[in-house]
Amino acid sequence: MTISPDTPAETKQGLDGQAAGQVVISVDAMGGDRGPASVVAGLVLSAHKNPRIAFILHGDEAVLAPLVAKHPELSGRCTLRHAARTVSMEDKPSQVMRNGQGTSMWSCIESVKQGEATVAVSCGNTGALMAISMIRLRKLPGVNRPAIACLWPSRSAGGFNVMLDVGADVKADAEDLVQFATMGASYARNGLNLKRPRVGLLNVGTEENKGRPELKQAYEMMPAVSAVGDFDFVGFVEGGDIPGDRVDVIVTDGFSGNVALKTGEGTAKLLADFMREAFSGSFLTKIAAIFAIGALRRLQKRMDPRRVNGGVFLGLNGTVVKSHGSADATGVSAAIKLAFDLAKSGFNERLAARVASAGQARQDEAQDIDKSGVI
Amino acid sequence: MTISPDTPAETKQGLDGQAAGQVVISVDAMGGDRGPASVVAGLVLSAHKNPRIAFILHGDEAVLAPLVAKHPELSGRCTLRHAARTVSMEDKPSQVMRNGQGTSMWSCIESVKQGEATVAVSCGNTGALMAISMIRLRKLPGVNRPAIACLWPSRSAGGFNVMLDVGADVKADAEDLVQFATMGASYARNGLNLKRPRVGLLNVGTEENKGRPELKQAYEMMPAVSAVGDFDFVGFVEGGDIPGDRVDVIVTDGFSGNVALKTGEGTAKLLADFMREAFSGSFLTKIAAIFAIGALRRLQKRMDPRRVNGGVFLGLNGTVVKSHGSADATGVSAAIKLAFDLAKSGFNERLAARVASAGQARQDEAQDIDKSGVI
The missing domain is CATH 3.40.718.10 (Isopropylmalate Dehydrogenase)
Incomplete structure (x- = not known):
């Protein structure tokens, strides 16, 4: 077997049957701490910056349709997928695994499973998202335990x-x-x-x-x-x-x-x-802060956790980005950018190839040891 | 058995046979990253601030005697105890446990074991310090595993x-x-x-x-x-x-x-x-920094790790304070202050009493469960 080198390349878009060059991201609109309005605002930011991005948005249509209609940037690039139920932060993963069908989170992962979208993004309950992802997407061949990676x-x-x-x-x-x-x-x-x-x-x-x-x-x-x-x-x-x-x-x-x-x-x-x-503290330090405002803003930007929003689930048949529960529009947009970059590079196929060849190498090594008589 | 309430009280000083009201701290002068001069400078800071503190200082006398002689604040309050060898940061705990006799670290713990000092302070190798403390001071009755606590x-x-x-x-x-x-x-x-x-x-x-x-x-x-x-x-x-x-x-x-x-x-x-x-960054931000200097200094002080220098070994027959390896005079002095406060309050006796009564309560509970027929 040959390994496809997993350095980023723009060869994968269009594989999903989308309009030429478009990358479709599946987004769970519900379940975050700030509600669907923040998620839609994040979509708008991303759509504005990146003309090659499109969305399937999952959640209560009665709530989402008017929110999406307000933003002409989303016109023709955002498909709504109705889901009546929402997974809350308090729901237990084991329960969601059994009874999660019909929730926006389940529907969001389903779009990746069906190949309509390349990557899923959700601000909801991490444990539940992992449980649904495991049961619907299944582990990559050779993976014992999926992991969440953060930046x-x-x-x-x-x-x-x-x-x-x-x-x-x-x-x-x-x-x-x-x-x-x-x-x-x-x-x-x-x-x-x-x-x-x-x-x-x-x-x-x-x-x-x-x-x-x-x-x-x-x-x-x-x-x-x-x-x-x-x-x-x-x-x-x-x-x-x-x-x-x-x-x-x-x-x-x-x-x-x-x-x-x-x-x-x-x-x-x-x-x-x-x-x-x-x-x-005092009047003087407030004056000082005005003078230092440029430096302070630069510092704040560098420390801003919203700029690196998104844990990625690794080891599944599909990529899932977990956005912070309290993410605002900037945070959601950062998670979507990460999802786009990973989709664009065909990340999951490359990861699967790496895992497979690492497994093969370990087996070969074990056989070599076996043949040499060393246990 | 009655529990002595372990709220701080000043009843214990003098128990060690020292001059009335004096608390003796055993200090390892060697093994820190900055060498014995920093440790002695820390002693001087503490001695200056606190007239009730006295030291037994362990290490190479040829190095330490001239350092101590330079500071009249230490006169009559600092006993030198010669130890020819030093535990390095690279030494393995298991080796130090077997061959550590004659090192300044071993000698430092020995002073607590012999009751000459109430608390030991060292900037040296943490693993070796724990190993020597375990073997010389032994665990408190009822303690399975000692722990290091930090602030x-x-x-x-x-x-x-x-x-x-x-x-x-x-x-x-x-x-x-x-x-x-x-x-x-x-x-x-x-x-x-x-x-x-x-x-x-x-x-x-x-x-x-x-x-x-x-x-x-x-x-x-x-x-x-x-x-x-x-x-x-x-x-x-x-x-x-x-x-x-x-x-x-x-x-x-x-x-x-x-x-x-x-x-x-x-x-x-x-x-x-x-x-x-x-x-x-620029000329302007440098000007801003001058205006903000008061605020920046306050912030720096609050973030200064040297102000809370000292991990404490808990669960042994004696208290040991592990100062940061790279501690300067301010850091060493903070570790000594912590040692003084713990010695003064008779901390280790109170801790021992708590562990003993917690163990007793657990045994009583186990017996009650036994009697009630529940396994």
Whole structure:
């Protein structure tokens, strides 16, 4: 089998039977904290910036039709798909898995399953979205455990690192971690335009003998997989490396990844508050803030979490982008841009090819060991 | 058995046979990244601020004697204890455990073991310090797994939260987590002056059914222990709550805790860099920075990690404060202040009493269940 190199290329659009050059994104209009108006406002922003984008929008037609009608930018580029029910933030994934049909989230994933759209975007309940995605799209051949990858502001040349898993599952064994490395590298290549991503395993120290057993085992397995997966394995990294420039991809289990993600977000928010307070104390500091306004705006833009809105589900037969629940128009538009970029590069086919060849290489290696008489 | 309430009180000084009212701190002068001069400078700062503090300083006498002689503030308050060898940052804990005698770190812990000093402070290798502390001080009766607790800048009234374990061990079972809660609450009471700390279990969601099995089990065990341990159990918390004001104490295993700590530090450092860059762009922003200097200084002080320098080892027969390896004089002085406050309040005896009564309560409960015929 030959591997299609998964560097971004614009060869895939039009595969879905759309108007020439158009990329269709399936969007769940309901279930976010700010309601469908914010989602539609995000669509408008994206449609305005990108003439090659089209949408299938899922949700209550009575609510959505008037919202969409207000915006001529969406005319002819936004198909409504009625779904009477909404998955709430409180709904349990297991229940949604059984009774989720008829919800806007289910309908949104269904459009990807049916090949009408290339990527799905939702601001709703993460657990429920993963459950529906798993049951409808199914795992890619050879994938044990799908993962959620996020982009993290960093000192790396591109300004961002990839971290996974940030919450698809609370555990991951050595095999899963190695597969996360292959998937994360593929995502970094397509999402961040990196030819040969540097991948690190998150641990509590950088020495080889540190950490949990599954980490030591994954460490041993990594070199063979990195050769096929076309990435550099740099070894163990620590929490401080997540926003650093030592690696492009940080691999960890969904528990540690989720803790790290939320700790980072919480710390950034605390410091932003401290900064606001520092500049709103006295009359003099208020004057100072006026003088510093350019610098402060630049800083705020760089720290703005809405600019990197979107966790991506990896390892399924289709790409799903999970937007932040509280995303406003800017945030939704960022998630749609990510979805567009991934659809345009034919990301999921490339990822599938990488996973398949990594699996093949591991099997070959096992056979070689077998033949040599070593167990 | 009666419990001595572990609210801070000044009844313990003098117990160590020192001059009336003096508290003796054992300090490892070697092994930090900046060398013994920084440590001695930290001692000088502390001695200057606090007339009730005295030191036993461990390390190479030929190096230390001239450093100490330079500072009249230390005269008569600093005993030198010669140790020819130094534990380096690269030394493996297991080796130090076997061959560590004769190092300044070993000697530093020995002073606490012998009752010459109440608390030990070191800037050296964390793993080696924990290994020596375990082997020389031994675990408190009833403690399965010691933990390292850190203070985290937060929105809570006191300005800080406690998190543990941040790296004593990579794993913790349900029993350990419950014990961390008791120890962390005791530390918050003595270190942060909180009468009834709010304790949360770190998880990837706040719903009862989320997370790993040991977390669900610890969740069930917590109410009984919180009654005896005199703390409020608020349930599961997430990474975003670590710098928040929902809880005072965050309980987790040493792997997740270490990842969170280093991620938070890394994020804070990245944002500080972004801020510096924002204010050093053009001539105009440099002028703005001059106007904003008061606000910027206040912000910098609030974000300064040196102000909260010191992880505390909990669960041993003696208190050990681990200062940051790269601590300068201000950082060392902060670690010494923490050591002084804990020594003064008789913290370790109070912690031991809490652990003992929590263990007793758990046994009583087990017997009650046994008698009632429920297994």
